[in-house]
Amino acid sequence: xxxxxxxxxxxxxxxxxxxxxxxxxxxxxxxxxxxxxxxxxxxxxxxxxxxxxxxxxxxxxxxxxxxxxxxxxxxxxxxxxxxxxxxxxxxxxxxxxxxxxxxxxxxxxxxxxxxxxxxxxxxxxxxxxxxxxxxxxxxxxxxxxxxxxxxxxxxxxxxxxxxxxxxxxxxxxxxxxxxxxxxxxxxxxxxxxxxxxxxxxxxxxxxxxxxxxxxxxxxxxxxxxxxxxxxxxxxxxxxxxxxxxxxxxxxxxxxxxxxxxxxxxxxxxxxxxxxxxxxxxxxxxxxxxxxxxxxxxxxxxxxxxxxxxxxxxxxxxxxxxxxxxxxxxxxxxxxxxxxxxxxxxxxxxxxxxxxxxxxxxxxxxxxxxxxxxxxxxxxxxxxxxxxxxxxxxxxxxxxxxxxxxxxxxxxxxxxxxxxxxxxxxxxxxxxxxxxxxxxxxxxxxxxxxxxxxxxxxxxxxxxxxxxxxxx
Numbered sequence: 008x009x010x011x012x013x014x015x016x017x018x019x020x021x022x023x024x025x026x027x028x029x030x031x032x033x034x035x036x037x038x039x040x041x042x043x044x045x046x047x048x049x050x051x052x053x054x055x056x057x058x059x060x061x062x063x064x065x066x067x068x069x070x071x072x073x074x075x076x077x078x079x080x081x082x083x084x085x086x087x088x089x090x091x092x093x094x095x096x097x098x099x100x101x102x103x104x105x106x107x108x109x110x111x112x113x114x115x116x117x118x119x120x121x122x123x124x125x126x127x128x129x130x131x132x133x134x135x136x137x138x139x140x141x142x143x144x145x146x147x148x149x150x151x152x153x154x155x156x157x158x159x160x161x162x163x164x165x166x167x168x169x170x171x172x173x174x175x176x177x178x179x180x181x182x183x184x185x186x187x188x189x190x191x192x193x194x195x196x197x198x199x200x201x202x203x204x205x206x207x208x209x210x211x212x213x214x215x216x217x218x219x220x221x222x223x224x225x226x227x228x229x230x231x232x233x234x235x236x237x238x239x240x241x242x243x244x245x246x247x248x249x250x251x252x253x254x255x256x257x258x259x260x261x262x263x264x265x266x267x268x269x270x271x272x273x274x275x276x277x278x279x280x281x282x283x284x285x286x287x288x289x290x291x292x293x294x295x296x297x298x299x300x301x302x303x304x305x306x307x308x309x310x311x312x313x314x315x316x317x318x319x320x321x322x323x324x325x326x327x328x329x330x331x332x333x334x335x336x337x338x339x340x341x342x343x344x345x346x347x348x349x350x351x352x353x354x355x356x357x358x359x360x361x362x363x364x365x366x367x368x369x370x371x372x373x374x375x376x377x378x379x380x381x382x383x384x385x386x387x388x389x390x391x392x393x394x395x396x397x398x399x400x401x402x403x404x405x406x407x408x409x410x411x412x413x414x415x416x417x418x419x420x421x422x423x424x425x426x427x428x429x430x431x432x433x434x435x436x437x438x439x440x441x442x443x444x445x446x447x448x449x450x451x452x453x454x455x456x457x458x459x460x461x462x463x464x465x466x467x468x469x470x471x472x473x474x475x476x477x478x
Contacts, residue, residue: 010076013057014083017070020055022046024089031093032081033127035393036062037070039090044068059388059396071395073388074435124189125240126333129181130434136174137432137443143167144431145447175432178337179204179232179239186240190247196271197243200278204239205232212279229279234286236337241286242278249274290338297339301347301424309424313351317420317460318413320355321398336433345429345445350453351420353436354460356394358416360437361464362408363389363397366472373474392437411468419460426452 008016021027022041029040041047044066052070053061060071072080084090146164149155174181180201187197203209209231213219218228227233234241250270257265300312323332332348339346363382370378378401385396402408429445438457444450 008056010079011083011087013055013072014080014088016055017052017058017080018084018088018090020048020052021068022048027090029093030081030085030090031128032077033123033130035059035071035074035077035395037072037077037081037084038093039068039070041066041068059385059393060399062395062399071393071399073393074391121189122333125182125186129185132174132181133178133432134434134443136171137430137434139167139171140175140431141442141444143171144445148446171431175340177201177205178341179236182236182337183239183243186243187247190244192243192247192250193267196246196250196267199271200242200246200274201239203275203278204234204242204283207231209233209279209283218284228284228287230287232341233290234283235290235341237290237334238278238283238286240334242274242282245277245282246270246274290342293335293338294342297335297347301351302343302427306425309427310421313420313422313424314417315420316348316351316424317354317358318417320352320416321359321394321409321413324355324394324398333433340432343429345431346433347424347427347429349430349433349436350428350440350444350449350456351423353392353440353453354416354419354423354456355413356389356392356397356416356436357419357457357460358412358414358464359394359397359402360386360389361415361461361466362412362468363401363464364461365465365468366401366405366408368469369472369474390437391439392435394436405472407472408468411471412464415462415464415467416460418463419456419458422459423453423456426456428452428456 017037018024018027021039022043023046026041026043026046027039028042029038031038044063047068049061049063049068052058052068057072057076058070059073062069062071085092143164146155146160146167150160150164180198183197183199183201183204184194185197186192187194187200190197209229210219210224213227213229216229219230220227224230250266253270253273254262254266257269300308303309303312332352336346336349339348363386367379367382367386370376370382381400382397385400388394389397398409402412426448428449430440430443430449431445432443434440434443438454441450441453444453
């Protein structure tokens, strides 16, 4: 089935064009919001060729199509079939309403969905920047070790580093723009708030009011980058409140001049003198806790924490709590120069792969052809870091394998944490994440961790799952 044919079938099964109010995509899922969920044929969607899974929450439908394919199908749905695009300034309110209408509303899930709304659209750029920086760093090391030489490789290294820093160097600005779209503020204003956080004048302001630590600049109450991404999100939320209130009160003829100037002045002052120090204190505390647990000098602590984090990650995904990790990734990247949480949590998907392979052999022995077909179709995506088909099609419906997969993942997580693998960015897990790791040793250890998690998930599942569990 072509992507166009798949898009047409999905639109029909979603109740038609007029039943869809919002269309967007993340890395693996086509996300739509429907007016009447009763018109959506969920069973036929699950059976449709090319669909790897379906997640339903109220009127929100997430159709798992896999990386690459999902973007193409989404573009066809919007540009050729006329489904409404997800507009940033209404996305957050619509999402909030969906959660209220869900069977089990939760403020925590509401917050995590909000974080997802902000970061999901820019994850492809994060991945690309991480890959550019990873390859650039690797090439720089090869040049320094005289493995390669010449102007060509020097130029290539410079270009790769330039492309990587073009995003990650201004991550705060991109986050500000996207947060403004979600909160309903003017996107360019959000970019300004993000730019303020990394502006050099922050240091001079801090010195004037005695908040700058000359001896240890990074320990200053206020300095460039203080508060990081967490601060930018809070600052843009303040901006959205201020801008909306000012716009309501300013005459139309003065709106173009008065609203931007006044909104940015008020929210900028609040951001610099209140939000940045407070968010900075929170970020510093978070990094300190992570350093004690994740980057501990005691290998036993690292092994235990790595095991538990990897083992518990997939339950967090099911609860929607994993989106809340993105600001933590960003804080680590800003303050530690790399992300240590992402590599260890990536082992969760690898444990699923190992468990699924064990179940495949059990299904083969029991003559369960349906289960064999499901696993055979989902495994390639699992190796590439797309875990939804295995989770929703295999391990979670069976129950026990979901637990054994987590246990197996824990062994991989323990190894990753023991060897202190760091990533340049975050994105899809699995084999495709190898280039995101820092240095050749980091890439190698990440691969070894995946293999350990594969084996761990396979062995634990093989030992604890019986033939009767397949029924």
